[in-house]
Amino acid sequence: MKSLLLQFLLLITFSSAFPTDRxxxxxxxxxxxxxxxxxxxxxxxxxxxxxxxxxxxxxxxxxxxxxxxxxxxxxxxxxxxxxxxxxTPRCGVPDVGQYGYALPGWRRYNLTYRIINYTPDMSRADVDEAIQNGLEVWSRVTPLTFTKTSKGIADIMIAFRTRVHGRCPRYFDGPLGVLGHAFPPGLGLGGDTHFDEDENWTKDGAGFSLFLVAAHEFGHALGLSHSNDQTALMFPNYVSLDPNKYPLSQDDINGIQSIYGSLPKTSAMPKEAMVPHACDPDLTFDAITTFRREVMFFKGRHVWRIYYDITNVEFELISSFWPSLPGDVQAAYESPKDKILVFKDDNFWMIRGYAVLPDYPKPIHTLGFPRHVMKIDAALCDHSDRKTYFFVGIWCWRILLFLPWIKAI
Structure with missing residues (x-):
C-alpha cells in the first residue's frame, strides 16, 4: 500500500513538473x-x-x-x-498568394487620398491626424508625397466599414479578428483601404491605434506584402507600440525603397520609380528558371514572368509569391519533380507551386558541395540527360538526378 501511494505521489509530482497542453x-x-x-x-x-x-x-x-x-x-x-x-487580431490581407497586378508600385510619386467616412470613436481631427501620420511613415523614407482630397476618386480611398461591405471581395468579422485590409496599387480597388468599424479605434488609449493599423495597411496600398520579421510594421499581427515611436523596421524600409527608391538628397524628383526596366540596355538578371508553362527572370526583389503561349509580360515582387524568399537570389532551376530550387549565398530554398516547403532554407552543403563552396553562381537542369549543372567561378559540378552525390567536371 505504501508503495502504491508513493507511485501515485511521484506521478502527481512528475505531471506538475512537466505539464502538457490539453x-x-x-x-x-x-x-x-x-x-x-x-x-x-x-x-x-x-x-x-x-x-x-x-x-x-x-x-x-x-x-x-x-x-x-x-x-x-x-x-x-x-x-x-x-x-x-x-x-490574435491582425490584418485581413493574406500572408501568401499573389495580387495579380502588372507593377508592384504606383507609376508616379504624387498620390492622392480621400477619407470617405469617419469613425465615431475618435474626433475628425484625430482621424485626419492618424491617417496623415500613417502615410508620412512611408513618405519619410521614399520620394512619395500624399495630398488629401475631399471629392472625386483618389488613389487611396479610405473608409470605415463593417462585415460584408459593398463590392469589396474581403469582409470583416466583428470585434477583434480582422482589423483592416487594403489593396495593392492598380485600377478599381487598387490602393483602397478599409478599417473595421466594429473595432474600438483610438488615438493613444485603450483599443486599437488607428495610426499603427493605418500605417500597416498603407504599406499594402503602396505594394508591400506581409513580412515574417516580427519587428516589422508589415508583420501581419497587431502589435501595440508607442505611437510616438518610429514604427518602421529596416525590413520595411528595404521593402518600400525597393519599389520607389530612397528619399532624394536634393529637391530634384526622379521621373520614374526606382525599379528595374525591361528595356534598360544595361539590365542583367540575378537568376533565370522555367516554371511549368512560364519563364521567370529574377532581379533584386522583383521577378518577370513570361508565358510560352501569351505575349503579356508580368512584373511582380518576389514576396508577392513567396513571402519568405529573399531578394537578390543568385541561381535557380526547375527540377523534373515540379519543384524550383532557389539559391542565395550558402543556402537554398525548395518551392512547390506557390509555397516554400517547410524546413527551408537548408545549407547547400546538404546537396553534397564541399565546405569551401559558399555560393552558387548559376544552375540549370538538362531534362534530356537527367543531369543538373551547378556553376561556381571556373568550376562546374554535375549531379545525376537518380544518384545522391555530385561530381566536379
Missing amino acids: KMDTEENMRLAQAYLNQFYSLEMEGSHLVQSKNRSLLDGKIREMQAFFGLTVTGQLDSNTLEIMK
Missing part, C-alpha cells in the same frame, strides 16, 4: 483553423469533413506553412502557440 484539435478549434488558413493561406478543402485523410493532410500542410511564417516550431499540429497566433 488536446487542441477540438471541433471548435479545427473550425477556427480551417477558416483562418482558408482566409490567409489559400487552404482549399474538399467537402466539410476534416476526418477525411486528404483534407487532414492539406490542413496539416497549411498549418506547417503558417507555423514556418510566424517562426513557430513546425509540427503541423494545432498546438497552443499556433492557436494563440490564430486568435
Whole structure:
C-alpha cells in the first residue's frame, strides 16, 4: 500500500513538473483553423469533413506553412502557440498568394487620398491626424508625397466599414479578428483601404491605434506584402507600440525603397520609380528558371514572368509569391519533380507551386558541395540527360538526378 501511494505521489509530482497542453484539435478549434488558413493561406478543402485523410493532410500542410511564417516550431499540429497566433487580431490581407497586378508600385510619386467616412470613436481631427501620420511613415523614407482630397476618386480611398461591405471581395468579422485590409496599387480597388468599424479605434488609449493599423495597411496600398520579421510594421499581427515611436523596421524600409527608391538628397524628383526596366540596355538578371508553362527572370526583389503561349509580360515582387524568399537570389532551376530550387549565398530554398516547403532554407552543403563552396553562381537542369549543372567561378559540378552525390567536371 505504501508503495502504491508513493507511485501515485511521484506521478502527481512528475505531471506538475512537466505539464502538457490539453488536446487542441477540438471541433471548435479545427473550425477556427480551417477558416483562418482558408482566409490567409489559400487552404482549399474538399467537402466539410476534416476526418477525411486528404483534407487532414492539406490542413496539416497549411498549418506547417503558417507555423514556418510566424517562426513557430513546425509540427503541423494545432498546438497552443499556433492557436494563440490564430486568435490574435491582425490584418485581413493574406500572408501568401499573389495580387495579380502588372507593377508592384504606383507609376508616379504624387498620390492622392480621400477619407470617405469617419469613425465615431475618435474626433475628425484625430482621424485626419492618424491617417496623415500613417502615410508620412512611408513618405519619410521614399520620394512619395500624399495630398488629401475631399471629392472625386483618389488613389487611396479610405473608409470605415463593417462585415460584408459593398463590392469589396474581403469582409470583416466583428470585434477583434480582422482589423483592416487594403489593396495593392492598380485600377478599381487598387490602393483602397478599409478599417473595421466594429473595432474600438483610438488615438493613444485603450483599443486599437488607428495610426499603427493605418500605417500597416498603407504599406499594402503602396505594394508591400506581409513580412515574417516580427519587428516589422508589415508583420501581419497587431502589435501595440508607442505611437510616438518610429514604427518602421529596416525590413520595411528595404521593402518600400525597393519599389520607389530612397528619399532624394536634393529637391530634384526622379521621373520614374526606382525599379528595374525591361528595356534598360544595361539590365542583367540575378537568376533565370522555367516554371511549368512560364519563364521567370529574377532581379533584386522583383521577378518577370513570361508565358510560352501569351505575349503579356508580368512584373511582380518576389514576396508577392513567396513571402519568405529573399531578394537578390543568385541561381535557380526547375527540377523534373515540379519543384524550383532557389539559391542565395550558402543556402537554398525548395518551392512547390506557390509555397516554400517547410524546413527551408537548408545549407547547400546538404546537396553534397564541399565546405569551401559558399555560393552558387548559376544552375540549370538538362531534362534530356537527367543531369543538373551547378556553376561556381571556373568550376562546374554535375549531379545525376537518380544518384545522391555530385561530381566536379
